[in-house]
Amino acid sequence: MLWGGKMINIIKNTIKKELELFLFNTYNQEIEITVEKPKNQKMGDISIPVFSAVKVLRKPLPQVVETISEQIKNSEYYNYFDKINSVSGFINITLNKGIFAKSIIKEVQQTKNFGESNLGEGKTIVMDYSSPNIAKPFSVGHLRSTVIGHAIGNILEKLNYEVVRVNHLGDFGTQFGKIIYAYLNHGDKDKVEENPIEELMKLYVDFHERAKEDPSIEDEARKIFKELEQGNPKYVKLWEHFREVSLEEYMKVYEILDVKFNSYNGEAFYNDKMKAVVDELIEKNLLVKDEGAMIVSLSDNLPPALIQKSDGSTLYITRDLAALFYRKNTYDFDEVLYVVGNEQKLHFTQLREVVKTMGYDYYEDIHHINFGLVLQDGKKMATRKGKIVRLMDVLQEAKKLSLNYINEKNPTLENKEEIAEKVGVSAIVFNDLKNYRANDIEFNLSDMVNFVGQTGPYLQYTSVRITSIIEENVIDKENLDYKLYTSDASFELIKTIDEYPEILIKAKEEYSPSILAKYLLTLASYFNTYYAQEKVMVEDLIERNTKLFLISIVRDILDDGMKLLGMQVIKKM
């Protein structure tokens, strides 16, 4: 990991400051010194390129190397260093493994909730994620927003942020005009009762087919939506019903994923809060009529934001503005995160700009946590054409394959079904989180349910292996032999343990669960190497205890990290 661990960063920053101060005092020159991790571990643990100093000081390279190397000996952390050598302009420091390992293990011992931070103390972050569109099946596309949002929320809480999780249901808009139109004109009420989501989806697809033949029905749909917005009781009743049956279906998914929200206020919730937004825009002289619609002009070559349609009904951004103001007033957030796909980038840029134009400073706290599309055959999945992959189908498939694995690898396992679901679902979740969120992903079932290599099951399996070694053993944290932590395999583990707190902070800064996901893979991989090299349950009690303690730390981090990612932690598999 490039950013290093907590302990090693303290050492690196200290060296940096010490050297910069020394150079300033000696040569009266401000020289930036970079202290980094060598690419190759054989070169040491800390590396200092001296090229920048050579350039500024205009002295021969060997002389600069000599001067800086000598100065390093005066470092506060000199007793941590085993050796200092130089190779072609780099000064490399190798740490004393025993001292370094001990300081890290002590740190872990003294920390109750390892990895937490006071970064978020007293700060509130509102998160808008999952947000499926009512009357459509929960697709693999919705999964991304759900698991990315869930994971980021968990990481924020670990860093002591107050997190408000909002499921901003797509329960309003012209699409409901379409569905209601289709339902009233071509719908089979019995079929819809029987299998609401599927039938409503079919009606929606059917509507677009018909609209190709007869575009006038689009106007019909818009008219119905406008009346719905104004409270036509017949339409409102239908809409309420559709919303209810959809939510029921979604709750099943959320239960499987173990995802919970503080609020399910969707777009419709803001129906009566938009007039205030429009009024404020008028008052601030920002709203202008253009081609019949009401728009806000934006700078920076941005297309204008459409606030109101020609017929007076509202649009997406109008509802998002109302939602934003409501959230600011209700939660007084420090940041608001919208976990929404790449394709809405322009929308959120416009949203920010409108807020800025209205004179609110907190436009800077609005973050679009964009993620890549789930593509099919290289193209965006089109709901309107009914091309959709249902998440439930994928989860079922994952569970089935997971069960096959269990029957093959561990046929006597108890609660096979339960474990199979936990492994299968976690595999899907991890697969969605392991890569940088903004990358598009091609839908590929066999990738999603892969259980070998850099996968969710690999992490679970590693944790399970550790659990099975520890079993009923009681670990005495005070009775450790730190010398045993200096073997290559142990030391790699310890250096990686040291990185956990920094990784979580990095994941927050980038709003990127993949940073944590990749880290857990690295940690698991080092453990499995360790496992192959060293026997834990040895005769010598101190050695056994020392090793048990190390692997228990690894297990705790793995389990903690998996929970943060929204995966299931298991004891056996």
Place this chain on the structure above:
RNA sequence: GACUCGGUAGCUCAGCUGGAUAGAGCAACGGCCUUCUAAGCCGUCGGUCGGGGGUUCGAAUCCCUUCCGAGUCGCCA
């Protein structure tokens, strides 16, 4: 056409605030279960970092240009 994001090994991706021989996993091939779960471990094979310029002691990383892919671009969300 404009704007945004992407192009790194056969495949999926890390690395991108410039540093030393470009890293993983999968696939392929070869080893390792009478030592704690082999969903694992070890090894081999595999790359002109899309192409071309530039800046620099040093470029996958920064700048310019070009090609390719995806997405978006006023009355959908």
